[in-house]
Amino acid sequence: MLLRQHRADDAEAVFQQCSDPEMQRWTTVPVPYERHHVEGFFAHLARGWDDGTLAGFAVEADGRFAGTVDLRLGEARWAEVGFGLHPRARGRGVMTRALSTLLDWGFTELDLVGVHWRAVVGNHASRRVAEKCGFRVEGEVRGLLVARGQRDDGWVGSVLATDPR
Ligand SMILES: CC(C)(COP(=O)(O)OP(=O)(O)OC[C@H]1O[C@@H](n2cnc3c(N)ncnc32)[C@H](O)[C@@H]1OP(=O)(O)O)[C@@H](O)C(=O)NCCC(=O)NCCS
Secondary structure: OEEEOOOHHHHHHHHHHHOOHHHHHHOOOOOOOOHHHHHHHHHHHHHHHHHOOEEEEEEEEOOEEEEEEEEEEOOOOEEEEEEEEOHHHOOOOHHHHHHHHHHHHHHHHOOOOEEEEEEEOOOHHHHHHHHHOOOEEEEEEEEEEEEOOEEEEEEEEEEEOOOOO
16 A cells, blocks of 8 residues: 555546545545546645645555545644445445555654544444544534535544554
């Protein structure tokens, strides 16, 4: 498992990943997902690196693009994590390793105090990844998350730099 910058030749795999029903059920990707959305996503990542609001990495597994993991940088040295994998890479602990690596980097290189995690209630795979990476699930917030005009209850959790992981 490797975290690296996104590359233009990741575009087809990003398109496949974001066309997947699990991505469309649990994240805010556009539906239907069209090829031009990939260009918009790459531009969004580049802007985030430029203005320091988003640190987004491609996840590589077995030498291939496997997904994306990011830190959305907020106030008071806190960030929020976001992640998603290509269907072929799921179920093998890839995201747990990727997120753990990203947390190490965020706590050491960015000197973060803590990282939030949020997911639509019922996204058990996301919750397991968060728990395995040391997040404490702290509650359920009614109507927290909005995707494509639909509002869902959300699970929230956090991990502090000082927590054992
Ligand atoms: C969430 C996601 C990134 C997980 O990646 P992954 O590499 O498959 O995760 P891991 O293999 O590290 O761990 C997955 C864990 O969830 C569990 N899991 C998977 N599907 C599950 C389900 N439907 N119900 C309960 N547990 C589930 C697995 O058993 C595993 O836990 P375990 O190690 O205790 O057995 C991947 O499923 C994904 O891309 N989903 C769609 C996008 C998404 O939901 N992103 C998060 C938005 S908050």
